[in-house]
Amino acid sequence: MSETTVRSARRPAKPGGRRTANRFANLAGGDTAPESDLSPAVDHDPDASDGLIAGMSAVAVDEAHHVVEIAVSEIAPHPFNDSARSQPQPDDPKWEELLNGVRANGVRLPVLVVPRDVFAAARPGAASDISPQARYVLIYGHRRRAAAIEAGRDTMPAVIDDAIMADDGDLDAMAAENLGRQDLSDLAEADLFARYSEIGLSQRAIAERLGVDQATVSRRLALLLLAPEVRQAVADGELPSAEAAALSGKLPYGPQRRWQKSKDPDQDTDRRRAEQIEAQRLILQHNWSASRAAERIVIERDARAEAAALGITLVENPRAELGDHYTDHRISRDDYNSDTDVVGAINPSTGYLDLYTRATAASPPSGDAPRHDVDDAPGTAGSGRGSSTGAQSPATDDGQAPRADAGDDEAAFLAEQKRSDGAAAAAAQGQRRQACSALVALQPTNAELLKVLVQQYLSGVAARSGTSAVTALLRDWDASAEGAGEKARNAKAWHRAIAAAELHTAELKDKAWDDNAVAHLDLLIDRVGYQPTAWERDRLDTARA
Incomplete structure (x- = not known):
């Protein structure tokens, strides 16, 4: 038998030492090893004194249980287990290795099952999710079952244990099987932790029971407050789960959960769903952090509320509404009054409300020399700048003001304009x-x-x-x-x-x-x-x- 290194599972560590969940923990995770590598000792050695199968058989004997062959069609997956683990995974090399082994030798490592009626009595709310043809519910060994179906195997070895359902032992058993897996997604862990929350455990109690860090429990549970579109982005690897968890903390979506530290009365609304999707777009397209994207969303929410309170119509594109010089129409809050014909727009970068008046004061032509009419010409009575008495200055032979006086006044004017x-x-x-x-x-x-x-x-x-x-x-x-x-x-x-x-x-x-x-x-x-x-x-x- 060749050696196979398997990541050690984080098994439930419960105060008091109840062993129901762990006594068959050695059966968990066996499908990570190639079935072709498992010793066929049972087939040729009645004593089954070596190999993984022998070890499993010994466990079953010690616990007064027997490994029996059960029809694959009579075994239903556990409703709480990650559904992906009950499906073929053709892109996964480990899956192909497992499948090839099952095709060659059948399933060598027993799975753990519980009779259907025992499962239904313990979890009546989940009984309707069990196939009518099923006589047993699978506790762990879901990938082995999927491989047996794919390989066309009629039966597979199993240990039947009614007592596994006591004190939510089926959850502990699935945790022992799944938490040590490298390929278990963060979303699948979130669903597993949520099951413990549903039976009344706090985040701290979940962490202690499963032997994981409480911060990990908190981050994973936060993923359950994501809109379906955002959750799919996490599943597809487009959105890092850490950013997604931070986003759901700022903009939670969905029904309120008992494990939430702070609940939002608006979280189970279509508007919140749209806000999460928009925040995801900002994160992915603009490389923003989740906190910044969420802050931008909240600012826009407040801006839209402000516009509604003021009775201001919002336009999508102020340039299209007011022309290329639309910035000339922008006004401040201090300039706004209800009698002004004003429209608003959400600033696409900041999310703040920008106000625009449809009418804007005309600005004097820029860059032109000052225009002097007769009454305003330097040195005339109208200007008051040529003489302290206001009398008309002496005219030259061509009827114009003296050039020296005009030049001095113009220079003074230009100097003042430059200073201004x-x-x-x-x-x-x-x-x-x-x-x-x-x-x-x-x-x-x-x-x-x-x-x-x-x-x-x-x-x-x-x-x-x-x-x-x-x-x-x-x-x-x-x-x-x-x-x-x-x-x-x-x-x-x-x-x-x-x-x-x-x-x-x-x-x-x-x-x-x-x-x-x-x-x-x-x-x-x-x-x-x-x-x-x-x-x-x-x-x-x-x-x-």
């Missing part, structure tokens, strides 16, 4: 950098990040990312990313890209804005709901003209 623009640029910069501190935390997808980095590289803005000025900005924004993995590297690249774009935009305070500055403002507007100042709107309009 400088103050407006400084105020805008301060407001913009507050928004940047929020933007750096909203890491984009890899595709979106690549687009930003390529644009900055081609335009030369990326050259600023390694400067001390960028480092100082990131320190002010408390932007950091720990670790050396891909996610941390991408976060650092994103932080430096935002800081470089902000420095570039700030240096254009007295110049026309280019595509990089416009792209920087668009990111702030779209991702954190930034509201440009009037000075910034003028430059955006000029750059887009």
Whole structure:
């Protein structure tokens, strides 16, 4: 007989030493070893003094039980066991190994069963799940049964034990069989732990009874508060179970469970199901953490409630509703009143409610020289700037104000305008950098990040990312990313890209804005709901003209 290494099972460890669940624990897990490797000693050695089969026979004899041959068609799987373990698993090499062994030699390791009427008396609620043709219910050996059916075997060896049902011993037996398996899914463990909860055990009691960590019990049970679509993503390996557990903790879905530490009155609603599915999309498509995705969902929920309370109609796309310059229509909460024709939109990045008025004040043309009418021309009575008395200044032969006086006044006007623009640029910069501190935390997808980095590289803005000025900005924004993995590297690249774009935009305070500055403002507007100042709107309009 060749040696086979089998992962040791975590057997139920119960105070008081009740052995009902464990006395046939050696029968559990036997299907992980190839059936072809099991000793056929029983067939050729009446004493059955060696081999796994001999060991099982010895256990049965010691307990006054016998290994008997039972028709496979008369054995029903336990309703509580993971249904996947009762089905063929053609993609699993261990399954193929087991199946080949059963085809060659039959099932060599006995399974454990209980008569149907005994099972029904102990678990009347599950009796209806048993096939009418079944005389026995399987406690463990589900893969062996599935292999026997697939191989066309009519019978298989079994130990019949009525007492296994006492004190929920069937649960303990399945735990002994399943918890030590490397291929047991987290969702299957969750279902197993839930069975113990249903018989009244706390999470701590479950952990103690099964000899597992309580934190593991808690994380697994949390998976039972997932919408079917999210649970399927976990089963398919698309969504890590740790993230899924964190998501269900923030946005639980489904009936309230006795083991929940905090129950949510809205958790068993279609809206919560939709919220979980949307949070899953944010996690998978934007590489967000479960906590961040859940927070985004809660913010949007509150924003929609706010819009309903204010009686504001929500639109899906404010650009389509108000035109390309829709940001000019954005107003703050302080500017809102019920008499204003206002629509709202959920910011796609932050989830907050953005307000837009359908009518917006016209801004003066940007970049044009000041227009001077006759009454407002420098040196006229209307302007009041040429003379303290308001009298008309002496005219030259061509009827115009003296050029020296006009030049001085124009220079003073331009100097004042420059000072005003400088103050407006400084105020805008301060407001913009507050928004940047929020933007750096909203890491984009890899595709979106690549687009930003390529644009900055081609335009030369990326050259600023390694400067001390960028480092100082990131320190002010408390932007950091720990670790050396891909996610941390991408976060650092994103932080430096935002800081470089902000420095570039700030240096254009007295110049026309280019595509990089416009792209920087668009990111702030779209991702954190930034509201440009009037000075910034003028430059955006000029750059887009």
